[in-house]
Amino acid sequence: MDRFVSREGLVAPLDRSNVDTDAIIPKQFLKSIKRTGYGPNLFDEWRYLNHGEPGMDNSKRPLNPDFVLNQPRYRGAQILLARENFGCGSSREHAPWALLQFGFQAVIAPSFADIFFNNSFQNGLLLITLDAATVDRLFRDAQSAPGFRLAVDLEQQSVKTPSGDILKFDIDPFRKHCLLNGLDEIGLTLQRADKIRAYEAQRREQQPWLF
């Protein structure tokens, strides 16, 4: 996993609530057995005017000019602003892969779905939860001021607006530690291999039908 310390970037506002993982990356792209190549198909059904299939040359497909990420002012955005319950639906990790591979480094929303939340942190995509009123304000700023940027500082747990406001966010200390250091969680768990073995041995005795 890549380390995440701080990022400064253009903000793109996706003004819909309950954005599900089927919308983030439609199922036909889940047929891939690779971890990469999902960026061009992020929000595929909203972004393009024709139906997308794996293996298509996406650069030749007609873009939907109304979709926020296709508007020139948001090109190159690194921070996605979203509404509540972002990432609901399936457990596909292809959703954070697609967001990262498209170029997003962080998503700000009032709330996220649980599995998507876990998956994002496993891949170094920072999800920032801010209260609905603050997110609402950021939406207004991002929509009214072209080139609206935010600076995210994970160490300080803060988001800084162009006018100098500092918005604090909460994050689980373990997740923060892993993100800041780009740690391999499996490696960390394996440091407890002895404990896992001891637990297993005791369980094998008490509930033998499980083995």
Added chain:
Amino acid sequence: MVAQTLYDKLWSNHLVHEEADGTALIYIDRHLVHEVTSPQAYEGLKLAGRKPWRVGSIVATVDHNNPTKDWDLGIQDPISRIQVETLDANIKEYGALTYFPFRDERMGIVHVIGPEQGATLPGMTVVCGDSHTSTHGAFGCLAFGIGTSEVEHVMATQCLVMKKAQSMRIAVDGNVGAGVTGKDIALVIIGKIGTAGGTGCAVEFTGSAIRALSMEGRMTLCNMAIEAGARAGMVAVDDVTIAYVKDRPLAPKGQQWDQAVAYWRTLKSDDGATFDKIITLDAATIKPQVTWGTSPQMVTTIDGYVPDPAKEADPVKREGIERALKYMGLAPNTPIAGIAVDKVFIGSCTNSRIEDLRAAAVVARGRKVAGNVRLAMVVPGSGPVKRQAEAEGLDKVFMAAGFEWREPGCSMCLAMNDDKLDPGERCASTSNRNFEGRQGTGGRTHLVSPAMAAAAAIAGHFVDVRSFT
């Protein structure tokens, strides 16, 4: 001793290690694997040079990519085929307790085969790279969906790093009326608390209406817990649970069975256990449900109407309703009963078990699918469900009525194979998600119970199954 919830018991029983801040290492008993979310996990394992911790915990099947007809032709889509062959190769290399490859007679949807084979047992922690793993909570399990990184984590360590969730009890008391099913209870709950209502919570379903449900009904309910945003859904163990598990191929036998049952009987919330949140519902008020929008919370009763966005004060919600109605091609205030359907899909991990097929067959028996319905299909959840249905003659009932009788798999629930909606087509579906494009780009999904889906097929439009004669 402090009174514990079922969730407390399952949690503490699987706790390997806990940090001062509550970050815990939880042991995983059963790891269900399918072809879509596993290839990158196996690849990760390989790249890191790690061995699986306990392959005996793995039960694997093919379900998402396979076609549901013409099995002798194999999997025609080359990309789908590669994904399935990749699972074959990974299981061959690493091993598993059991694996049902494409065309195996036990193959089926991962959340149908787990319980059916006795791979899912009360008291287990069950995970799968699939959000509907919550289904298995019907057995008094702690069961939840994980992403591919966590699939790899479980393969390598048999554990997951997590924090304890909040606890929520959803109590449904009283008797549900005829024609009202576990699916309707699930949809009512989601309509009430919303698709984020259960976020961060492990939900236990309790109450007399839940205890009256069969295991199939409980599985449908727990399956949909994820649609309410819950981390897990669960139901306490009782005689119904134990009777279902008995004599399943992977269930314990002999003395171990007795020992297991004695333990399983403790898997319920103690009297006086406290929950962080409690929701109560009166079963008698529940009517058959139909979704009208693009999220499972956009649901109403069969005698209800498509909502009018003009009556919604909150601008974000109003826009959400407007967008959903536009996508669904529905006008405000349209009566639900009467909305015509183009296709009907009976299947998915929510509603493809034998009881679901029986309920649909009761409605289809001796009748004909309406002329305006282009396709009505029944897709059993697994090979054994299919054979059981055939032994009962249900296949003949469906085919005589004009339904197609297919081979098992996920099929049109998410349309990764050829079973999909065309743009603009409207479908009565027994699956779990009505998201935009879920059943095919531009397709319009209405979630209903199996009996309601069968009735819609016969009538050609949604109709109240309770008065359907």
